[in-house]
Amino acid sequence: MAFKEKLSSTFYYYQWVVQTRKLRQAFPRYKVMPVEECICEIISNRKSASRFGDGEFRLLFPEHYLEFQENSEELRMKLKEVLAGSLRNHIVCLPEQFCSFRKFDISTKYWWKKFINHYGGRIAPFLDSHRIYGNAFISRFYIGFKDKSETRVQRTVSNLKKIWNDRDLLIVEGRYSRLGVGNDLFSNAKSIERIICPEKHAFRVYKNIYEAAQRYGKNKLILVALGPTATILCYDLAKAGFWAVDIGHIDIEYMWFLRKATEKTPIPGRHVNEAEQQESLDLPEEYAENYIKSILLQIPGSP
Template identity: 30%
Template sequence: MVDSLRFEINSSSNESKKLRIKNASDTIEEIIRKKASFCRFGDGEFMLMLGSSIPFQIYDENLAIRLKDIFKSSVNNIFIGAPHFYFYDGPPLRNTQKYFLRTWVAKNRSLICNMANKDYQYYDTASTQLYALYDDYNFPTYFSKVKQLWAGRDLIVICGQSIFNGIENNIFDSADSINYVYAPSKNAFASYDTLLSEILSFDKKSLIIIILGPTATVLAFDLANRGYQALDFGHIAKDYDFYKKGISHNSVTISEFYKAD
């Protein structure tokens, strides 16, 4: 907790221990401007990289190796995401996120830094789940900006079969067309080669959105290297739906939000 509190205080003495991470607003703006691809790393990816299984994915050595390589990579127009709130002050966090920051993040922050490319400019992983993260934020402006990413475009959404069960407000409604490709909701990496082969049959003019846990991180990277714009945008569909429904987040709803579909 003491370690985490040091990072909640804006002090130049902490700068050498921080990754360089753009905030959520700048992340979305730059993806729009540069038509970049995006590969996100959060606690799930870090846990796999450190040798543990998570609800979405059992530990897989090959997946862990790929994640470690991507987290340290620096490829033109492929943005790598790390959580801005792990290192920097910002809008007020929800209570459950404060607890997470002061426990799991405090324990693992130095390990994350050791796995990172210290010279790289990272982007905010949490830019896809701000309603779950922050207690107060300009959410209407944020979601309006996010929708610009796919406005008027043909969209391929790669996700688990049940991800949209219960979702009443589709954030992708600004797209010209949407084609869904379904994959296993859990342990999707076991089907990686088959999934990649299927997606490579789509036109490269389509925007690829991937909601598939840690597998999405690797898939977005590989697709971007093959000429697609691919966004690992896990949680965005749920986050928008929870916002539109006006759900007041607490420990129960946050648990529901992050559970494996």
């Protein structure tokens, strides 16, 4: 982008911020841990974590749905239960922008301030301004930040990898998520096994996913990448005494970092719902054998 365009964009943003400030005045500044502190809390206290992003908040209301997840009364009730929950072994994670915009680039600031303009008044009743929340951006550590330096990102990735260092992992993921395939994100794990779930409308078969995670997740760290279903699953597994972390987007963010991407781009072999286009979903041959061997169970979707 040319300098004049950047200047124009920056000028427009600050002008817009001033013009729309009243829309955000009643939205509290919530207490959200920094990313590194949230990671430490997960490790030190063996806490499960559920992340709320814009999609989960939209699904609190019956008129909204996502491309990959339909809405339902049961889904709404479960999401509200997670937000209100206060388990000792579980942490609810909110977007860091509910606390501070300081670390983020202009496009990310604009996006989240616009979200608060539209939804802040509706979601505030579900939140507690006195509660300390985890940071939903534990798995979104690259693309939206002003500082995309290798030093900062590698430090965060190194800390994240401590969560599963020398641990047996059960990854519960969508069909085209393929966490860690073709990169070293989980290279320090002791072992990796997977449950493959539907890539769309996974909550339709939630009972099957939950039962499978319990069956295969004993004495393992369970990592979940499954949209709003992951938010609910990690809470329910925590209630049952399991250690489960909602880690969706981590693999895509890491791949963007490795590619030095400056915007949300497609990744071959992955479904990237936030990219405007999609690459081939075919799994590269050199990774197929180990990936297939790691699969314990494939749960079919419901029509």
